[in-house]
Amino acid sequence: xxxxxxxxxxxxxxxxxxxxxxxxxxxxxxxxxxxxxxxxxxxxxxxxxxxxxxxxxxxxxxxxxxxxxxxxxxxxxxxxxxxxxxxxxxxxxxxxx
Amino acid sequence: xxxxxxxxxxxxxxxxxxxxxxxxxxxxxxxxxxxxxxxxxxxxxxxxxxxxxxxxxxxxxxxxxxxxxxxxxxxxxxxxxxxxxxxxxxxxxxxxx
Amino acid sequence: xxxxxxxxxxxxxxxxxxxxxxxxxxxxxxxxxxxxxxxxxxxxxxxxxxxxxxxxxxxxxxxxxxxxxxxxxxxxxxxxxxxxxxxxxxxxxxxxx
Amino acid sequence: xxxxxxxxxxxxxxxxxxxxxxxxxxxxxxxxxxxxxxxxxxxxxxxxxxxxxxxxxxxxxxxxxxxxxxxxxxxxxxxxxxxxxxxxxxxxxxxxx
Amino acid sequence: xxxxxxxxxxxxxxxxxxxxxxxxxxxxxxxxxxxxxxxxxxxxxxxxxxxxxxxxxxxxxxxxxxxxxxxxxxxxxxxxxxxxxxxxxxxxxxxxx
Amino acid sequence: xxxxxxxxxxxxxxxxxxxxxxxxxxxxxxxxxxxxxxxxxxxxxxxxxxxxxxxxxxxxxxxxxxxxxxxxxxxxxxxxxxxxxxxxxxxxxxxxx
Amino acid sequence: xxxxxxxxxxxxxxxxxxxxxxxxxxxxxxxxxxxxxxxxxxxxxxxxxxxxxxxxxxxxxxxxxxxxxxxxxxxxxxxxxxxxxxxxxxxxxxxxx
Numbered sequence: 053x054x055x056x057x058x059x060x061x062x063x064x065x066x067x068x069x070x071x072x073x074x075x076x077x078x079x080x081x082x083x084x085x086x087x088x089x090x091x092x093x094x095x096x097x098x099x100x101x102x103x104x105x106x107x108x109x110x111x112x113x114x115x116x117x118x119x120x121x122x123x124x125x126x127x128x129x130x131x132x133x134x135x136x137x138x139x140x141x142x143x144x145x146x147x148x149x
Numbered sequence: 150x151x152x153x154x155x156x157x158x159x160x161x162x163x164x165x166x167x168x169x170x171x172x173x174x175x176x177x178x179x180x181x182x183x184x185x186x187x188x189x190x191x192x193x194x195x196x197x198x199x200x201x202x203x204x205x206x207x208x209x210x211x212x213x214x215x216x217x218x219x220x221x222x223x224x225x226x227x228x229x230x231x232x233x234x235x236x237x238x239x240x241x242x243x244x245x246x
Numbered sequence: 247x248x249x250x251x252x253x254x255x256x257x258x259x260x261x262x263x264x265x266x267x268x269x270x271x272x273x274x275x276x277x278x279x280x281x282x283x284x285x286x287x288x289x290x291x292x293x294x295x296x297x298x299x300x301x302x303x304x305x306x307x308x309x310x311x312x313x314x315x316x317x318x319x320x321x322x323x324x325x326x327x328x329x330x331x332x333x334x335x336x337x338x339x340x341x342x343x
Numbered sequence: 344x345x346x347x348x349x350x351x352x353x354x355x356x357x358x359x360x361x362x363x364x365x366x367x368x369x370x371x372x373x374x375x376x377x378x379x380x381x382x383x384x385x386x387x388x389x390x391x392x393x394x395x396x397x398x399x400x401x402x403x404x405x406x407x408x409x410x411x412x413x414x415x416x417x418x419x420x421x422x423x424x425x426x427x428x429x430x431x432x433x434x435x436x437x438x439x440x
Numbered sequence: 441x442x443x444x445x446x447x448x449x450x451x452x453x454x455x456x457x458x459x460x461x462x463x464x465x466x467x468x469x470x471x472x473x474x475x476x477x478x479x480x481x482x483x484x485x486x487x488x489x490x491x492x493x494x495x496x497x498x499x500x501x502x503x504x505x506x507x508x509x510x511x512x513x514x515x516x517x518x519x520x521x522x523x524x525x526x527x528x529x530x531x532x533x534x535x536x537x
Numbered sequence: 538x539x540x541x542x543x544x545x546x547x548x549x550x551x552x553x554x555x556x557x558x559x560x561x562x563x564x565x566x567x568x569x570x571x572x573x574x575x576x577x578x579x580x581x582x583x584x585x586x587x588x589x590x591x592x593x594x595x596x597x598x599x600x601x602x603x604x605x606x607x608x609x610x611x612x613x614x615x616x617x618x619x620x621x622x623x624x625x626x627x628x629x630x631x632x633x634x
Numbered sequence: 635x636x637x638x639x640x641x642x643x644x645x646x647x648x649x650x651x652x653x654x655x656x657x658x659x660x661x662x663x664x665x666x667x668x669x670x671x672x673x674x675x676x677x678x679x680x681x682x683x684x685x686x687x688x689x690x691x692x693x694x695x696x697x698x699x700x701x702x703x704x705x706x707x708x709x710x711x712x713x714x715x716x717x718x719x720x721x722x723x724x725x726x727x728x729x730x731x
């Protein structure tokens with residue numbers, strides 16, 4: 053089922069991955085980490101940040117990418133009983149390939 | 150009846166959607182969300198932000214769009230007994246299509 | 247009687263409208279609003295903000311416009327027993343048409 | 344007697360006007376004003392702010408202008424028993440014509 | 441085994457070097473240092489910061505470099521039981537040659 | 538004897554003038570002034586601030602100028618038993634001619 | 635013995651000069667100074683700050699220069715039992731010639 057949410061500006065829509073799944077995937081985030089990251093899947097992209105000349109800067113991620121995101125960034129929403137996060141692309145830390 | 154409020158600069162006029170309606174529409178915002186978004190309809194647009202060359206940057210939303218907005222942003226006003234919010238377009242998080 | 251106050255830079259001179267008048271005009275600002283706006287009339291304009299190339303950016307308002315302004319912005323002065331506010335054009339929220 | 348103080352950069356030298364004189368001049372600043380302005384005369388100008396291309400932006404005021412200034416801005420000095428203020432041109436609110 | 445983490449933007453992936461190894465390598469960081477640095481190896485680079493013209497600024501470090509990094513910067517993650525840090529290239533202090 | 542201190546960047550070297558001397562010179566700084574200025578002589582100039590195009594912006598003061606400086610700005614040093622201040626040219630308020 | 639530390643970006647490597655030596659050298663920093671400077675020798679330079687056009691701005695100091703530095707800036711490290719500081723070139727106050 054297609055998602056009916058189009059992020060605005062530099063925002064992306066992230067579907068968090070359950071921690072149990074994360075552990076199987078090889079990346080373990082220690083509980084003691086000062087700034088905890090979180091794993092997720094990119095589900096939708098906004099239109100991107102504007103550079104100084106008014107051109108859109110393309111996102112470094114694409115829909116479907118598995119990413120590490122800043123745990124405390126973004127805004128939580130629930131669509132059809134699933135939780136998502138709307139967050140700035142600056143809060144995406146890395147792609148998991 | 151046409152609205153007689155023209156937002157200035159980068160501001161937009163948002164008519165918040167009642168939470169009851171929101172739940173029927175499929176998007177549920179959890180009570181525990183740290184930064185709660187709110188659903189609303191875009192009712193009027195300002196003239197837009199100026200880029201570095203003095204040109205207006207077009208809005209990514211248009212009048213009538215259903216949007217998710219930052220709950221604590223903007224300024225509340227009441228027109229003809231209806232509540233609205235005047236808020237910066239930066240506080241619009243996503244379009245609900 | 248002409249006003250003898252010329253605002254400097256990006257500032258405008260606003261004559262606040264009495265709250266009683268506001269209620270008749272259709273716009274009611276709820277007492278519980280976190281950031282309360284205030285209605286007023288633009289009485290004088292400064293020279294405007296400078297853009298990056300040193301050109302003045304024209305104001306979006308003109309003398310005589312009814313506007314909603316940020317209640318806590320600006321500086322209060324009294325001229326010939328009438329109260330006015332000198333405020334940055336950024337503190338003007340919307341024009342009431 | 345000519346003043347021997349040349350303000351630097353964007354600063355101007357202001358000679359505050361006694362409050363008694365202010366009241367006769369028509370502008371009364373209420374005691375309850377949150378950010379109190381003060382009346383004064385421009386006595387000397389600096390060289391002006393630099394724009395992005397390194398050119399000086401001309402002042403909007405000239406020596407002799409009566410101005411409203413931010414009461415808590417600037418630095419007080421005393422020359423030949425008279426008090427003056429050295430302040431940024433940004434702290435000048437309006438010209439009284 | 442190749443790492444499956446691609447840092448985003450200006451971030452780099454650092455593998456911290458055990459303090460015991462550090463002491464053999466000649467660099468000792470005093471316990472009393474106000475802002476403690478930490479030794480590490482660069483394991484992966486992001487795409488780099490964008491300059492004002494939208495061009496990527498090349499990193500000053502390359503994969504394999506031994507570096508001193510700011511101890512309290514970045515985000516800790518664990519991959520296949522090894523600890524890493526994702527940090528901005530601004531938090532890299534020096535290359536150890 | 539020539540001074541062997543070359544300020545870096547936008548900094549200038551100021552030799553403060555004793556308050557006793559200041560009073561004879563005509564400028565008296567009231568004790569009650571909120572932000573107290575201080576008189577001094579410019580003894581050395583740095584290389585100047587860089588503008589956006591990488592060109593040095595010339596200083597508005599020259600060695601030997603008597604200046605009013607911000608009392609709490611800069612860094613105190615002592616050379617051959619005399620006290621000096623190294624301070625940003627932004628902390629110079631005015632030239633006393 | 636050559637140092638094996640290459641500072642990154644705008645950073646320089648400073649070898650602090652013992653206070654005893656400083657006093658013989660003529661510069662005495664008063665104990666009561668609010669922001670205490672410290673004497674040191676420049677031992678290594680980074681690659682320099684980038685200007686707006688992406689060009690490196692040359693350092694105003696060179697290896698071997700005696701400098702006054704901000705005492706509380708930078709990061710302390712120890713190499714072969716000698717203490718050094720890695721600090722931004724902005725924290726260098728003056729060259730002692």
